[in-house]
Amino acid sequence: MTEDTKFKRRTRTQDTIRQLKKNKTAMVGLAMLLAIFILCIGAPIFAPHGPYDADLDRGSKPGFWSDDCIPGYYLGTDYLGRDLLSRILYGGRVTLSVGFVALGFALIVGTSMGMSAGYFGGKIDSILMRIVDILFAYPALLLALVIAGTLGRGIDKAMLAIGVVYTPQMARVMRGAVLIIKETEYIEAEHAIGSSTSRIIFKHVLPNSLAPIIVYSTLMLATAILDAAALGFLGVGAQSPSPEWGLSLSIARKYLVTGAWWAATFPGVAILLSVISLNLLGDGLRDALDPRLKGGAKL
């Protein structure tokens, strides 16, 4: 065996994972994110109490930092005496799933739009990009608020509203990526050997445009979660008695003046940690997958 063949062949994915592993901040983000997911998905196992177990006798009690703490209620209770820690764990399932479903919607619709616009060009491109321009004409949260508000209340409406808001961004990212790949020589070669359009799209264009999509998805998920909580906070997303983080904050807000700060503090910390972990991971992924963007600020 010669020296040369000792080099291990690595796929692009393996290469990215190696890059990512070297990036400490990204790994911290990933670890935080996994911890949050495990805790929230496993809420029935980890939560010490039920999220709806109310008892007015133990309403608005502080947590472990105070002598007034009820044993077993580590982060204190809300105004109805429900365990805050349990509600946060269960609430994460709601807030995070709104973010995820919204992102999924934007991914499917947005990338299809961007792919068609970029690949086919011409009239299709003009029409699709005008639709994108129109959707971009609204400030993001305002559009989400109007859509969710007019459709009615509830998390399904919030999911759709946020999904629609992120669709044009996804479409633009995808279109940009496709435009670059379309001009490469190997796509030209595919055309030359008579490959079908669907083969070129699914075997070549799509896999090669995945890098920016993954990076943007991670960063978009971070803002989608913020928006999900904001809609809950404003009253058009999740409805009471859901333990959704934004909604919990909005209710706990009324009890701030009485000094019960914990009920309004910890759901916010949960949102903050989730969003930070995604931003850390997203920045790391960007450095690993897309060296050209390295050090660039998030737009």
Next chain:
Amino acid sequence: MKEYILKRLAMLVIVLLGVSLITFVLVRAAPGDPAVNLLGQHATAEKIEEIREKYHLNDPIYVQYYIWLKMAVKGDFGRSIESREFVTREIMERVPMTLELSLIAMIIASVIGIIAGIISAVHQYSAADYGVMIGALFGISMPVFWLGLMLMFIFSVKLGITPVGGRLTAGMELERITGMYILDSILTLNGTALVDSIKHLILPSVALATIPMATIARMTRSSMLEVLRQDYIRTERAKGLSERAVVYKHAIKNALIPIVTVIGMNIGLLMGGAVLTETIFSLPGLGKYIADAILAYDYPVVQGFTLIFATVFVLVNLATDILYLYIDPRIKYK
């Protein structure tokens, strides 16, 4: 360049037509009969029919859209279902409050963001750099409404140095000239009102400024780092110019160009942020107005507000792009 601006203006018309169509359809697709919404559940069938006739609700939907659009172009969006006031007038009344809040927030965000970004870039990988970057990470990840609540709890409830909300302490008198209370109290030389209105606005402005501040700091840093690596900067250094002069006289000018776009883009973000901050601090501005209208299913308000804001937003974006063109002659738009 003229060609580019003309082309953009032509596109603007298409985008605005689309925006008006979406806004109209979205609100009309909402559940409930507008006539019933207007009259309440107990209205007689006759009365409902009368209203349907009066407001063209029996006409085909495209006729309704045409009528609505014709009125909208004249600035007439009808009356609010809740207050029975003209939507346009209610919006105009609330503009100064939100404008004042956003301006102060934008000034705080730009000044601190740019300074922090420059320090961070000039001392790359120093403790200050890490401090700024960690701060910026927290900034972009912060739920605005939570930050607002925490600020309110610390400064208003615990320390008692700022009021919990509103624009002026009840009973305080201030002559209304522009509707921006800080400006009005300066114009009328009303010292007490000035201090009071600043106290009321400081927490909401800081809350609203956080996200733009973080994005501006990040953008300034990366833009500055890029500029500092360029040849002309090396030339300046080789010429023996002091580091201070290199950074503050030469690098900064080019580094700040992309920041203009970031500040322009943040206008939309501010509008979303204003909805949340005004709700938390009970400020009677545009953000609270639209949030209340949506919760009350006040459709004329939602339609009018959305259309006006999308228009303003599109115009601001266009203005930013054109401004960008002027300050950076290297950019050529096709």
